[in-house]
Amino acid sequence: MPVRQTRVFVPSTEPLDTWAETLIGMVFTPLTNEFAAALEWFWFSRYVLRADDSADCDIAAIPDEFKQPLDPGGNPIHRSMRFRFKVSEDQQGQFERRASELIAASGYRISDFRAYDAVGDTGSDRFLGVENRGEGRRGQRAALVTDLYCAIARLVIDALVGPDEQGRFRLEINDDNLSNPRASTFQSIHHLFCNITDVPTDVYLFHKTDSGLIGCGTFMVAPPAPGGVWDSATVYPVRY
Numbered sequence: 001m002p003v004r005q006t007r008v009f010v011p012s013t014e015p016l017d018t019w020a021e022t023l024i025g026m027v028f029t030p031l032t033n034e035f036a037a038a039l040e041w042f043w044f045s046r047y048v049l050r051a052d053d054s055a056d057c058d059i060a061a062i063p064d065e066f067k068q069p070l071d072p073g074g075n076p077i078h079r080s081m082r083f084r085f086k087v088s089e090d091q092q093g094q095f096e097r098r099a100s101e102l103i104a105a106s107g108y109r110i111s112d113f114r115a116y117d118a119v120g121d122t123g124s125d126r127f128l129g130v131e132n133r134g135e136g137r138r139g140q141r142a143a144l145v146t147d148l149y150c151a152i153a154r155l156v157i158d159a160l161v162g163p164d165e166q167g168r169f170r171l172e173i174n175d176d177n178l179s180n181p182r183a184s185t186f187q188s189i190h191h192l193f194c195n196i197t198d199v200p201t202d203v204y205l206f207h208k209t210d211s212g213l214i215g216c217g218t219f220m221v222a223p224p225a226p227g228g229v230w231d232s233a234t235v236y237p238v239r240y
Contacts, residue, residue, distance in 0.1 A: 001040055002092050005084045005116035006099070007057040009109045012068035014079065018168045020046045021160060023081055025169030026106040029157050031099050038091035043149035044083045051076035061111035084116050118142050122149070159185055194240040201240045206230040 008027065010019050024044065032042055051067035052059070057080075067078045087095050096113045103110055123142030125133070132141070162169030174180040180187040194201060206215040206222055209231045215223035222230065 001086050001088055003084075003086045003116050003118050004092070004096070004113055005056060005082060006096075006110045006113045007055075007080050007082050008103055009057075009062050009066045009078055009080045011066055011107060012070065012078075013065075015168070016070065018170050019079055020081060021169045021171060022162070022167070023106070023108065024156060025160050025162050026167075027099070027102045027108065028081075028083060028153075029160065031095075031102055032157070034098065035087065035091060035095050038088040038095060040086040040088075041146055041150040042083070042085040043146065043153040044081050046079075046081050048077060048079050051078050053078070056082060056114070058111035062109055066109055084118070086118075118146060122146055155186075155189070191240060201238050203236045203238055205234045205236065207232045207234065 008023060010023060014022070028042075028044055032039060047053075062078065067076050069076055083099075085095075099113075100110070119139050119142040121142070122145035123138035123140075127145050128138060128141045156171070159172045160169050161172050164170075172185060173183045174185040174187075175183070176188075177183075179191070193199070202219060204217050204219060204222065206217060206225065207213075207230060208226055211226065213226060215225065215230065217223050219235075222233075
């Protein structure tokens with residue numbers, strides 16, 4: 001079964017709060033429902049990056065209206081979602097044609113469909129500890145991580161609400177305030193993931209010495225820094 005991917009870009013005019021959920025609802029949900037019998041797995045992930053980021057696509061094929069600043073005077077950026085999937089060989093052409101139809105009808109843009117090295121990605125050292133890098137383990141780990149990503153993607157689709165009168169989708173609102181104080185069902189899922197795995201979870205406080213400004217983030221994502229760079233960071237481990 002071919003293992004494939006594409007990268008779907010949204011126009012710069014898309015709302016900031018529902019752009020990814022609406023793309024999921026307009027494209028990935030109907031596509032994966034229509035081809036459920038042909039798909040072994042699928043997953044998607046979202047990105048907000050500089051306009052010159054060109055990974056997993058031909059960025060020159062994406063029009064300028066998808067690469068505009070989101071704030072006045074800001075830097076050009078683009079928003080996109082990668083979509084990875086394993087589909088039966090006899091349905092690959094039909095699947096990708098239908099995906100292209102849904103993408104175009106929704107006003108989104110892709111450059112192409114291309115091969116995706118699942119083992120090279122989810123079986124890489126990033127996802128596999130030193131003690132378990134023996135023969136055959138990369139494929140095994142890649143399959144397990146992919147199963148997890150697919151389950152998360154299916155949960156997101158199941159939690160979608162919409163379209164509303166503007167044609168937008170969003171995630172469901174959860175009123176169990178004790179377990180989900182930000183009204184997201186995924187807060188409970190996040191808690192159990194941390195509980196099951198005991199994953200180290202750190203909060204980073206970024207400091208600007210001259211102004212005393214502080215920004216809160218993680219080792220993966222820092223807030224924008226005045227002048228382009230923070231002077232220092234303090235790390236606080238937390239239990240989740």
